[in-house]
Amino acid sequence: MNLVVAPLLxxxxxxxxxxxxxxxxxxxxxxxxxxxxxxxLAALALLVRTAGSGIQVVAVGGWPAPHGIVLVSDVLxxxxxxxASVTILAGTVYGVLEMPARLSHPLRLPxxxxxxxxxxxxxxxxxxxxxxxxxxxxxxSSYALLTLEADDWDVxxxxxxxxxxAVGSTLFFCAAGLTYGLLGTLNFADMAMRSTALVGxxxxxxxxxxxxxxxxxxxxLFPLYYWLPHSYPTLATPVAGVFAGLLTKVGIYVLIxxxxxxxxxxxxxxxALIAWASGATMLLGVLxxxxxxxxxxxxxxxxxxxxxxxxxxxxxxxxxxVTAAIFYIAHHILVKASLFLIGGVAALLNRxxxxxxxxxLWKAAPWLGVLFLAQAMxxxxxxxxxGFWGKYLIxxxxxxxxxxxxxxxxLVASVLTMFSxxxxxxxxxxxxxxxxxxxxxxxxxxxxxxxxAGMVAISLTIGLGAEPLLRLAKQASSMAMDREGYARAVLxxxxxxxxx
Amino acid sequence: MNATRSVLFEPVARGLFFVLHVxxxxxxxxxxxxxxxxxxxxxxxxxxxxxxxxxxxxxEVGRVLRVDPARLAAMGLTVAGVTGAAPMLWGRAFxxxxxxxxxxxxxxxxxxGTPLAFDAGVFLVVVGIxxxxxxxxxxxxxxxxxxxxxxxxxxxxxxxxxxxxxxxTPKEKxxxxxx
Amino acid sequence: xxxxTALLSxxxxxxxxxxxxxxxxxxxxxxxxxxxxxxxxFVLMMSGEPVGRSAPIVGDPGPVxxxxxxxxxxxxxxxxxxVTAYLVTLLYRLFLDSGTTHVDELYADEPAERExxx
Numbered sequence: 001m002n003l004v005v006a007p008l009l010x011x012x013x014x015x016x017x018x019x020x021x022x023x024x025x026x027x028x029x030x031x032x033x034x035x036x037x038x039x040x041l042a043a044l045a046l047l048v049r050t051a052g053s054g055i056q057v058v059a060v061g062g063w064p065a066p067h068g069i070v071l072v073s074d075v076l077x078x079x080x081x082x083x084a085s086v087t088i089l090a091g092t093v094y095g096v097l098e099m100p101a102r103l104s105h106p107l108r109l110p111x112x113x114x115x116x117x118x119x120x121x122x123x124x125x126x127x128x129x130x131x132x133x134x135x136x137x138x139x140x141s142s143y144a145l146l147t148l149e150a151d152d153w154d155v156x157x158x159x160x161x162x163x164x165x166a167v168g169s170t171l172f173f174c175a176a177g178l179t180y181g182l183l184g185t186l187n188f189a190d191m192a193m194r195s196t197a198l199v200g201x202x203x204x205x206x207x208x209x210x211x212x213x214x215x216x217x218x219x220x221l222f223p224l225y226y227w228l229p230h231s232y233p234t235l236a237t238p239v240a241g242v243f244a245g246l247l248t249k250v251g252i253y254v255l256i257x258x259x260x261x262x263x264x265x266x267x268x269x270x271x272a273l274i275a276w277a278s279g280a281t282m283l284l285g286v287l288x289x290x291x292x293x294x295x296x297x298x299x300x301x302x303x304x305x306x307x308x309x310x311x312x313x314x315x316x317x318x319x320x321x322v323t324a325a326i327f328y329i330a331h332h333i334l335v336k337a338s339l340f341l342i343g344g345v346a347a348l349l350n351r352x353x354x355x356x357x358x359x360x361l362w363k364a365a366p367w368l369g370v371l372f373l374a375q376a377m378x379x380x381x382x383x384x385x386x387g388f389w390g391k392y393l394i395x396x397x398x399x400x401x402x403x404x405x406x407x408x409x410x411l412v413a414s415v416l417t418m419f420s421x422x423x424x425x426x427x428x429x430x431x432x433x434x435x436x437x438x439x440x441x442x443x444x445x446x447x448x449x450x451x452x453a454g455m456v457a458i459s460l461t462i463g464l465g466a467e468p469l470l471r472l473a474k475q476a477s478s479m480a481m482d483r484e485g486y487a488r489a490v491l492x493x494x495x496x497x498x499x500x
Numbered sequence: 501m502n503a504t505r506s507v508l509f510e511p512v513a514r515g516l517f518f519v520l521h522v523x524x525x526x527x528x529x530x531x532x533x534x535x536x537x538x539x540x541x542x543x544x545x546x547x548x549x550x551x552x553x554x555x556x557x558x559x560e561v562g563r564v565l566r567v568d569p570a571r572l573a574a575m576g577l578t579v580a581g582v583t584g585a586a587p588m589l590w591g592r593a594f595x596x597x598x599x600x601x602x603x604x605x606x607x608x609x610x611x612x613g614t615p616l617a618f619d620a621g622v623f624l625v626v627v628g629i630x631x632x633x634x635x636x637x638x639x640x641x642x643x644x645x646x647x648x649x650x651x652x653x654x655x656x657x658x659x660x661x662x663x664x665x666x667x668x669t670p671k672e673k674x675x676x677x678x679x
Numbered sequence: 680x681x682x683x684t685a686l687l688s689x690x691x692x693x694x695x696x697x698x699x700x701x702x703x704x705x706x707x708x709x710x711x712x713x714x715x716x717x718x719x720x721f722v723l724m725m726s727g728e729p730v731g732r733s734a735p736i737v738g739d740p741g742p743v744x745x746x747x748x749x750x751x752x753x754x755x756x757x758x759x760x761x762v763t764a765y766l767v768t769l770l771y772r773l774f775l776d777s778g779t780t781h782v783d784e785l786y787a788d789e790p791a792e793r794e795x796x797x
Contacts, residue, residue, distance in 0.1 A: 005585075005594045012581050019574040022654065062593040071594075105657035129751060136758045143765060149657060152776035155769065156785055159704060162769065166711050166762055167699065170718045173755050177722030180748060534737065539757070633764045637771070 003049060004058045004073045006042035007081045008120040010035055011088075015113035023106040029096050032109045036089040039116070043085040047078040051475060055489035057126070065490050066190035070126035072490055075476035076326060080123045080253050083333045087245040088116050090455055094341055095238035097447045098348075105149055112242065115141040122250050126490055128176050128186040131254065135172065135218070139165050142247065145239050146231060154234040161231035164224075168217040175210045182207060189490035191262050192483045199266045208270050211258050219251030221274075221311060222281035225304045229288055232303070233296040237344025240296060244303050245337030249329055252310045259314060260322060260480040268317075275315025279406045281308035282413040289420045295343040295353040295428065298420055299336070302379065305413055306332055312406060313394045321397040322477040327470060328390030331378070331462060335387065338455035339375045342368065345448050346428050349438050355424065359431035364438035368449055369429045371456045376421035378459060381414045386463035389470065506555070513555035520548035528623050529616075538619030542626025549631045558638045559648075561631070568651055569632040576624025583618040684724050691717035704773065704780040708766050715759040719752045 014035035018028045050056055050073050060069040073081075092112060095104070118138025125131050143165075146158045180186055182203055183194045198204040217224040228248070232240055259271065285305030292298045310332070313325035345368060346361055347353035362369045378385035383392075391414060398407035439445075462469050479485070524545040531537030553561040587596040599613040640646040647655050695717055698710030726745040733739035735746040774780050 002588045002594060005588065009581070009585055009594075013578075013585070016574050016577045016581060020571065020578070024653070058594055060593065061595040061597060103657060106654055129754075133754065133758075136762075140758075140761060140765070143762075147769060152773075155773055155776065159769065159773065162766060163699075163704075163707055163711065166766065167714065169758075169762075170711075170714050173715075173751075174718045174721055176751065177718070177725050177748065180722075180751070181725040186747075539753075629761070633768070637764075637768060640771070 002058065003042065003046050004056050004071045004124060007039055007046065007085065008117050008124060010039050010042060011113040011116035011120065015110045015117065018110045018113065023109040024101050024104055026101065028109060029101060032092055032113065033089075033096060035113070036085070036092045039085040040082070040089055043078070043081040046073055047075070047082050050075050050078040051472065055479070055486065057490050057493040059493055064493055065126065066185050066187040069130060070187065070189075070490055070493065071124045072126035072188070072486075073124055074479045074486065075472065076253070076256070076480045077123045079326070079330065079472060079476055080249075081120055083249075083330055084116070084119050084123065084246055086458070087242055087333055087337045088112065088119075090337060090341065090451055091238040091242035091245075094241065094344070094448060094451050095236075097451070098238065098344075098444060107148060108145065108236075108239070111141050111145050111148065112239070115145065115242070117141075119246055119250055123253060126188050128179055128188065128191070132169070132172055132176055135250075136169060138247070138250065139169060142243065145243075146235060149236060150234060157230050157234045161227045164217065164227040168214055171210065171217075172214040175207065175214055178207055178210065187490070188257070188262050189487040192487045193491075195262070196264055196483075199264045204263075205267065205269065208258075208263055208267055209273075211263075212255070212270060212274065215251045215255045215258065216277065216311075217251075218248065219255060219311065220248050220281070220304050220307050221251075222277050222284060222308070225281060225285065228304055229285075229292075229297065229300040232300040233294070235296075237340060237347070241337040241340035241344070244299065244340050245333045248303055248307050249310075249333055252307060252314075252325070252329060255311065256314055256322065256325060256480060259317065260477070261483055261486050265317070265481070265483075271315050271317040273315075274311050275403065275406055278308040278312035278315055279409040281305065282312070282409055286413045286416040286420065290416060290423070292420075293355050295347065295355065295424055296340070298424060299339055299343060302417065302420070303336060305417065306336065306379065308413075309391065309394060309410060312410060313390075313397070316394070316397045316401055316403070318397055318401075319474075319477060319481060320393060322481060323470070323473045324390050324393035324397065326473040326476050327393065327466075328387075330469060330473070331386040331390050331459065334455055334459040334462070335375050335378050338452050338459065339372070339379065341448070341455065342372045342375065342452045343424075345445055345452060346372070348442065348445055348448070349440065350428070350436065351439060355427035357436065358428040359433035359436040360438045362429040363432070364440050365445070365449070368445075368452075369425075371449070371452050372429065373425065374456055374460065376418075376425065378463060380418035380421060382418075384463055386459050386466070388463065389466045510555045513551045517548045517552050520544055520551075524548070524623075528619060531619050532613060532615055533611075538622030539626055541619075542623040543630065545623070545627045546630035546634075549627070550634050553635060553638060558635055558642065558644065561635055562648055565631070568654070569628040569635065570654075571628070573625045573628025573632065576621040576626075576628060578621070579624065580618050580621030583614055583621060586614075680730060681724065681728055684720060688717050688720040688724065691720065702782045704770055704782065704785075708763075708770055711766065712759075712763055715755065715763075719755055719759075722748050722755070723752050724748075 014032055018032055021028045021031070023029070046056070056073040057065075058071040059065065060071065063069070092109065095108065115138060118134050118136075118141060121134035122131055122138060125134055143158075143162055146161065147155055150158060176186060179191065182198070183191050185191055185194060195204060213224070220228045232243060235243060255274070263270070282305050285301050285308065289298045289301035289305065292301060310325045310328045313321045313328060343353060346358070349361060349365060350358045352358060374385065378387040381387040381391040391410065394410060395407055398410070524541040527536040527544060528538055528541035531541065549561055549565070552564065584595040587598075588594055597614050599611065601611050603609050636646050691713055695710045695713035698706045698713060701707060701710070726748040729744050732742045732744045735743040770780060773785070777785055779785060
């Protein structure tokens with residue numbers, strides 16, 4: 001039962017120990033990498049346990065829900081912890097290999113571990129207020145990482161991100177207060193039970209819209225996305241990979257958790273709003289990506305447009321489309337993080353990621369090109385790669401629900417995604433500009449490319465053998481949408497006697 | 501720090517420093533059953549450090565405190581985290597609390613519990629973080645280096661340039677600088 | 680009592696929104712500080728009318744006010760404290776770098792900078 005605590009306790013203890021011994025020492029770096037591997041194993045064990053024997057609940061301090069704090073792991077949450085720990089492992093190892101200890105920033109590794117605490121806690125928490133706390137841990141670590149190695153230009157780009165997210169957190173706090181006022185509880189399971197009686201009450205709808213605004217801001221949904229594509233490119237490659245892979249997906253996860261588990265399923269207006277906002281986000285994001293001319297800028301705008309595919313699937317709100325959303329999250333975390341890392345290797349070889357000054361990479365490093373192409377095609381959704389299956393399910397659901405406009409938007413966005421990925425391909429890899437030097441003598445790029453290859457291998461496995469993950473996603477979605485089952489599992493967990 | 505020192509403020513600050521610390525520890529110890537606790541106690545202690553810094557200059561705080569406050573906070577986090585995790589080693593719930601009630605010679609009847617250890621951790625975190633933040637801001641606004649030279653290794657990458665000083669011309673940003 | 684508090688938090692929200700929309704980052708910072716105070720007051724209201732009820736925990740007889748919103752507010756105050764300190768430091772750094780905190784002057788050289796390989 002205490003396995004649920006492991007994915008957040010391990011990074012926490014790692015972070016404080018590394019703070020004390022120093023992030024630049026051999027001990028600190030080794031400990032962090034070892035702990036990341038341990039976190040992946042713990043998360044996998046949690047997933048196996050949860051998929052095998054149902055929802056796992058830990059009552060913190062032995063106080064049972066709804067009065068105590070609970071940590072809950074269902075298949076969706078456990079799957080997310082696995083994906084998060086894999087991404088953080090890749091980002092950490094990349095960072096360690098990229099920079100010798102002497103040059104690296106001493107605070108980056110502990111901050112990445114604190115970021116992991118926030119991310120894992122937001123997946124595993126069973127109540128709204130701890131979700132707020134988790135978001136704050138995550139955000140404050142992300143603020144610090146964003147400005148850690150920043151120059152004056154980066155700081156200027158970071159400030160809007162900070163201001164937006166700080167205001168978003170305050171709104172979240174107000175939403176938590178309103179929830180307590182309306183429902184008299186902050187526990188997800190208890191909220192699910194009590195909100196059923198309020199279907200049709202405009203106050204519940206207002207609360208749901210406030211949630212949508214708060215989590216839509218985190219997820220980067222239209223019209224709340226503009227802070228994202230300008231701040232991400234200022235990050236160092238390994239941190240950018242982790243941010244791009246995980247931060248917006250935390251927002252999506254919470255949206256799914258809210259819509260599927262906590263709020264009544266009858267709020268169809270909310271779901272329609274999510275779907276249409278997604279349609280707009282998709283197109284605007286991909287148009288933004290086309291307008292950029294450096295790798296990280298293009299990829300950052302793609303986060304926005306890809307996030308919308310997941311929320312579109314959530315907006316259709318059928319069992320199959322929620323399954324598609326979960327599958328798409330799994331696909332997207334891996335692909336996006338690895339694309340940022342591959343872009344980082346390409347930038348390392350060319351010493352720039354400005355597309356106008358890149359080139360010759362296909363000749364110098366054909367395998368890197370293959371890796372990039374595999375992930376780019378997957379992002380655009382070509383069969384049989386992992387992006388295809390998610391998009392296929394979304395389109396099938398959309399056609400079945402006769403949402404032709406949204407389906408068309410998603411197809412157009414996919415084609416434009418392809419186009420902007422080809423822009424990177426042509427400029428950086430295919431382009432044979434004799435004036436561009438490729439620094440293949442740099443010994444770092446091969447090990448770094450192997451990390452990317454590992455990530456690509458995982459996502460290729462997902463694409464070619466989609467069946468097991470699809471089955472897992474189906475289990476996750478049916479478990480997440482079973483509000484009574486979730487509430488029963490959480491509220492029946494025993495503990496000490498509580499005087500209410 | 502400006503050079504003018506108040507004749508009145510300095511001895512008052514020195515004297516109050518100890519009184520406030522006694523009060524802070526008192527707040528920490530009564531915290532489990534009465535208003536108080538690690539957070540409030542930590543803030544009281546932090547305020548006395550800040551007062552000391554205002555009266556005697558910021559470098560004096562570093563000389564008196566000796567440890568880097570941020571390390572104090574990290575130690576506090578470790579204490580708090582270990583208090584939460586330790587019950588799991590005996591198969592109990594995460595953050596489960598245990599109490600001990602008994603009589604000690606000279607002190608009389610006392611009531612001790614693991615939440616006190618957690619509160620002590622919180623105390624350290626609050627003191628450490630607050631003092632660090634205010635000392636860094638205080639030092640850098642009064643013309644000193646934000647971090648003493650010995651701490652540079654803990655807070656800076658050697659690729660970074662110091663932030664202090666007025667703005668120079670916007671510098672050329674050459675690609676990724678390998679991250 | 681409740682109406683007064685509602686009115687006060689409404690005014691605080693309005694003022695903070697006005698400040699957040701200003702074109703100087705210092706005003707944005709003050710807006711954020713006011714906003715978190717407005718939110719704290721707002722959530723504190725959720726524990727209901729305090730008249731005739733005593734403080735929880737200390738053991739006074741009679742009905743007590745709901746302590747949960749107070750716990751939430753306490754947490755939020757701590758977090759707000761940290762975030763505010765961070766924003767102040769960042770803003771100070773921004774001011775040292777550029778000599779201004781006004782949006783128009785800060786981002787004046789934006790288009791030219793963007794062309795640089797960032």
